[in-house]
Amino acid sequence: MQIKLLIVEDEKPIRDMMKVALSRHGFHILEAGSGGEGLDVVDAEQPDLILLDWMLPDMSGIDVAKKLKGHYESREIPIIMVTARGEEEDKIKGLEFGADDYITKPFSPKELAARIRAVLRRVSPIKTEKKVEISQVSLDPGSHQVVANGVDISLGPTEFKLLHYFMLNPNRVYNRTQLLDNVWGANVFVEERTVDVHIRRLRKALSEGGCDNYIQTVRGTGYRFSAPETE
Amino acid sequence: MQIKLLIVEDEKPIRDMMKVALSRHGFHILEAGSGGEGLDVVDAEQPDLILLDWMLPDMSGIDVAKKLKGHYESREIPIIMVTARGEEEDKIKGLEFGADDYITKPFSPKELAARIRAVLRRVSPIKTEKKVEISQVSLDPGSHQVVANGVDISLGPTEFKLLHYFMLNPNRVYNRTQLLDNVWGANVFVEERTVDVHIRRLRKALSEGGCDNYIQTVRGTGYRFSAPETE
DNA sequence: CATATTTGTTACATTAAGATTACACCTATA
């Protein structure tokens, strides 16, 4: 799965430069020109890492960082602060408010890519390897095991990734395009209907352990994973 | 509205192939056989996306891209560069000069269509999906869930959109035409009275959670959503 | 009070969306 980076930076030339440089390193780039827009993109796309400019037109980088770290869904996303030379003191503040690293303009694309990878290496093993449990279903990426109601479930690679993605983002509806982008990967070209089939396979597998209503269809929108109503 | 693509490509057979393939995917196709012609078509038709061949008889794809990105009217139009194998380095240059993606010949129609859609998705504005709460009713677009008085409400797509629209604009009366335009979408031909039926369905669904007077009839005018009088 | 107009309600045919199945095609591995 391609890594999604969000660049929050108001000056388009700099943003473009970063975009080109980072695309070349194999990252998928999302962009935002202001703090508010950045928050929206985070909400909609859940990037793997955020490059956050210190000076933004609508709110400061710190405010954005604070907001991100204050929300359950975004608190785990690592942030690299981008500061201009001479804002040295702000680095400290940035780190205090939850940034994972910082980089000073001007920087070389190589340095940027290296820092990004370093941060991801530091953060992602924890996030990815962590066992996820939701109600009666548990998924352990380390041992590649899924257990539903105590029953061992066997899944194909795609079903596994799909379930993992759903469980990392429960209670949230995804349409087929989003699932293809996020589970299959951005550069894969498959029919949307294929998602249906894998949903079916996953549901079937989960029902082996009696977990039947975890994947819900939202007609006209997509699918959602959530613990079923306990009645 | 159908999406307009402009294909700038000097070799007619390739152009035709692309045209046929992309028409089948529901795009409206414009064509140009040279860079100059391409610029003219952009000026006249304002396509939603441009497929730009790298090698053109009169000017290079980069020159065209530069011209396009240099003009206010065309600078926002996304460009996908079409390169032949072995022009790998040019891809980078293309991206630097403002192309949004590239594709290497030969490519499958499916890949092309997917890339186009991916670029359009990336470029088009990301809408905010914030949870809305009014009195006892809450609607969360992220999870596509509506809760009234703590009770989960199940709604069809249209009722959901209708309620969302009302909740984003509470205390405001809309007539049936306005609701059709804003909820159903412009240029959709349905009877005005259809709105009544959906209002009825929405009211019924909300009353499952005891929320009964949220949608008010304004005789001779239309409907309004607002928290009922607390008596 | 009678009548016209507007809205509420229900039932029903049609349509669109999703579920399911079967099958062909990989790809890896014994």
Next chain:
DNA sequence: TATAGGTGTAATCTTAATGTAACAAATATG
């Protein structure tokens, strides 16, 4: 090379959602 598991696609079946019409009820109007 034979086999098995996994994946994507297309065809078909199933079900939910939608729009319309017909009638009932409510509200205005003369």
